[in-house]
Amino acid sequence: MTEDYKVIYSPAAKDDLRSIYRYIGFDLLEPGVAKAQVDRIRDMIRRLDAFPHKHPVIEWEPWLSMGLRRVPVDNYVIVYRVDDDTKMVTVVRIFFGGQDIERIIERSNT
Numbered sequence: 001m002t003e004d005y006k007v008i009y010s011p012a013a014k015d016d017l018r019s020i021y022r023y024i025g026f027d028l029l030e031p032g033v034a035k036a037q038v039d040r041i042r043d044m045i046r047r048l049d050a051f052p053h054k055h056p057v058i059e060w061e062p063w064l065s066m067g068l069r070r071v072p073v074d075n076y077v078i079v080y081r082v083d084d085d086t087k088m089v090t091v092v093r094i095f096f097g098g099q100d101i102e103r104i105i106e107r108s109n110t
Helices: 013-025 029-047 102-107
Strands: 006-009 069-073 078-082 088-096
Touching: 006 013, 006 029, 013 029, 013 088, 029 069, 029 078, 029 088
Parallel strands: 006 088
Antiparallel strands: 069 078, 078 088
């Protein structure tokens, strides 16, 4: 039997989730769709507590060196880090899959 990991959100990931809800719920005027989308994302995040190494490592720097992983949910990508020593999974960011994620990462590191 596997030992479960604790799953936490970074402040940026919490902001990303709120932004997703605001965009779908208020900009697109689809609050029911917004709630359902956020619920699906949160459900996948909750499931990272067991087998967090199941999803692939991101293959570009600087996140490759950091061992960050990604998992898609509908049109979104959850980026997270696994710490085996503390048995903790940290959700780092949640991106819309249509975004140029590599460019966003490059800009955030400059």
